[in-house]
Amino acid sequence: MTEPLSxxxxxxxxxxxxxxxxxxxxxxxxxxxxxxxxxxxxxxPTVDYYSLFDHAMGHSESHRAFRFTDxxxxxLALRPDVTSAVARAAATLFAGRERPLRVCYVxxxxxxxxxxxxxxxxxxxxxxxxxxxxxxxxxxxxxxxxVCEFLQxxxxxxxxxxxxxxxxxxxxxxxxxDPIFHTDLRHLIAQRNTAALGLFLDxxxxxxxxxxxxxxxxxxxxxxxSKARQVIYNERSRAAMDQLxxxxxxxxxxxxxxxxxxxxxxxxxxxxYSGLTFKIFVExxxxxxxxxxxxxxxxxxxGADEPAVGFVLDLDGITELLADDSRxxxxxxxxxxxDLRSRWQKIYGQKTDATIEEVTR
Amino acid sequence: xxxxxxxxxxxxxxxxxxxxxERAGIGFSPDSLSSRRLAIENDTGEYxxxxxxxxxxxxxxxxxxxxxxxxxxxxxxxTTTDLLQPLMLGIGRCQVVVAGRTIAPVPNGGVLKVAxxxxxxxxxxxxxxxxPVEIITLAGSVELAPVLGLADCIVDLMETGETLRENxxxxxxxxxxxSACLVVNRASFHLKADAVNKFTMLLNEQVLGEMTCSK
Numbered sequence: 001m002t003e004p005l006s007x008x009x010x011x012x013x014x015x016x017x018x019x020x021x022x023x024x025x026x027x028x029x030x031x032x033x034x035x036x037x038x039x040x041x042x043x044x045p046t047v048d049y050y051s052l053f054d055h056a057m058g059h060s061e062s063h064r065a066f067r068f069t070d071x072x073x074x075x076l077a078l079r080p081d082v083t084s085a086v087a088r089a090a091a092t093l094f095a096g097r098e099r100p101l102r103v104c105y106v107x108x109x110x111x112x113x114x115x116x117x118x119x120x121x122x123x124x125x126x127x128x129x130x131x132x133x134x135x136x137x138x139x140x141x142x143x144x145x146x147v148c149e150f151l152q153x154x155x156x157x158x159x160x161x162x163x164x165x166x167x168x169x170x171x172x173x174x175x176x177x178d179p180i181f182h183t184d185l186r187h188l189i190a191q192r193n194t195a196a197l198g199l200f201l202d203x204x205x206x207x208x209x210x211x212x213x214x215x216x217x218x219x220x221x222x223x224x225x226s227k228a229r230q231v232i233y234n235e236r237s238r239a240a241m242d243q244l245x246x247x248x249x250x251x252x253x254x255x256x257x258x259x260x261x262x263x264x265x266x267x268x269x270x271x272x273y274s275g276l277t278f279k280i281f282v283e284x285x286x287x288x289x290x291x292x293x294x295x296x297x298x299x300x301x302x303g304a305d306e307p308a309v310g311f312v313l314d315l316d317g318i319t320e321l322l323a324d325d326s327r328x329x330x331x332x333x334x335x336x337x338x339d340l341r342s343r344w345q346k347i348y349g350q351k352t353d354a355t356i357e358e359v360t361r
Numbered sequence: 362x363x364x365x366x367x368x369x370x371x372x373x374x375x376x377x378x379x380x381x382x383e384r385a386g387i388g389f390s391p392d393s394l395s396s397r398r399l400a401i402e403n404d405t406g407e408y409x410x411x412x413x414x415x416x417x418x419x420x421x422x423x424x425x426x427x428x429x430x431x432x433x434x435x436x437x438x439x440t441t442t443d444l445l446q447p448l449m450l451g452i453g454r455c456q457v458v459v460a461g462r463t464i465a466p467v468p469n470g471g472v473l474k475v476a477x478x479x480x481x482x483x484x485x486x487x488x489x490x491x492x493p494v495e496i497i498t499l500a501g502s503v504e505l506a507p508v509l510g511l512a513d514c515i516v517d518l519m520e521t522g523e524t525l526r527e528n529x530x531x532x533x534x535x536x537x538x539x540s541a542c543l544v545v546n547r548a549s550f551h552l553k554a555d556a557v558n559k560f561t562m563l564l565n566e567q568v569l570g571e572m573t574c575s576k
Contacts, residue, residue, distance in 0.1 A: 118423040286425015
């Protein structure tokens with residue numbers, strides 16, 4: 001049996017009319033705001049070596065990519081993210097540029113295998129910013145403020161949850177580096193599965209037991225950090241929490257605490273995050289519409305070790321959310337003056353089927 | 362005002378869940394309970410409950426149509442949905458087991474034929490042991506498969522073991538323990554944190570109470 005030509009592959013879709021205009025308007029809003037913060041647009045290759053993503057994102061994420069081979073047999077991939085290629089460019093092409101380097105993009109990314117059934121799209125468009133060469137919480141705050149400005153300009157209510165990858169890393173350093181142990185542990189904490197987490201930790205002898213068992217419950221405003229200090233003692237984790245504390249103070253001083261939360265239980269992010277990590281939740285959407293964090297170690301693998309922080313937002317998710325929102329009118333196409341077009345249309349209107357005799361008469 | 366929408370698995374778990382809710386102070390008017398409506402509100406109007414097929418609970422919750430759900434762990438093990446699972450409710454306890462006509466089912470031609478409603482779980486279980494299996498996915502009455510020779514064994518839920526016995530099957534091994542779980546949508550967990558925490562606490566008090574009683 002042959003497949004009908006009308007069929008569309010799973011996870012692919014069209015945009016048209018109002019929705020396409022809305023999508024473009026959101027993209028334009030983002031790029032205008034990013035330009036205001038001095039972020040330069042970067043376009044990365046759609047097809048790249050699979051090894052780039054495998055190394056940067058970690059195997060569990062990169063293996064979801066569409067993969068195929070090059071003429072020489074090397075494995076290629078349709079990019080599953082943009083950050084990996086940006087980090088490589090920063091360390092190579094833009095190595096000589098002034099720091100900090102600020103770049104932004106709107107680009108489709110592809111996954112052959114989605115993570116869960118609700119994440120059905122296999123092509124999604126990421127809106128993102130990367131700030132390379134800034135190590136402090138001031139740099140962290142800068143990218144968070146850009147997210148805030150963008151979501152505020154769309155009149156969306158949102159909550160950004162903050163964590164620091166080193167809190168978890170500090171807790172597991174006591175244990176032998178058993179990757180399966182760590183993957184399972186991350187999974188249970190991120191699921192807030194306290195019952196199963198308790199049973200899991202019983203099987204392992206770990207000095208950080210109490211801290212790990214409590215991580216799943218440690219979410220809330222600033223006071224979460226003082227609660228965390230009562231169960232987490234190791235220096236590495238505590239240093240990470242001090243950094244979060246500084247960031248939180250900064251957020252409070254900007255009167256933005258309503259839009260932020262600490263969530264030490266969010267331990268599921270990409271392998272490359274080394275410090276701050278965050279997730280962006282928007283009212284009305286059932287899944288996070290963005291995420292980001294600090295990936296200080298990543299550029300080192302391309303020969304230049306420097307700090308970096310960035311975020312991505314899900315353009316398709318935001319479009320879907322706003323498409324149901326009556327505040328966002330029709331986004332009618334704008335008219336513009338054009339001499340050639342008005343002369344042409346005066347004679348022929350919108351006709352497309354005039355004969356050559358009619359046209360040259 | 363409705364604070365939370367909660368999807369509850371119909372069937373086996375429905376009665377014990379409604380009883381648990383009642384003990385936790387979430388009651389329903391007799392009218393709404395006796396009606397055939399699939400979405401009912403509790404008597405204070407704070408919670409809306411949806412009654413859906415067990416396998417659909419994770420779907421409603423992951424899409425955020427329901428903020429929370431109550432469903433058996435067996436269903437969660439079979440899906441790849443991304444949900445928070447903050448609480449085991451300790452009700453509707455049962456096991457997922459491998460069962461066959463004999464304690465050691467003999468594979469036909471080197472490949473074990475397994476009939477099941479849990480294809481993912483079954484494939485994972487035998488895959489981890491390097492046993493080559495042919496998974497035969499059925500929608501129900503799985504116990505018939507070994508009896509009629511469709512499969513060498515089954516992977517299925519066992520509550521009392523009565524159905525297995527009546528069909529001449531014995532338990533080969535238990536794969537997983539299951540009981541009702543509270544699941545929460547990732548976004549609701551943060552955006553409706555107060556309501557979700559309150560609901561979780563109400564249920565947790567009952568779960569802890571049960572545990573002390575049964576000790």
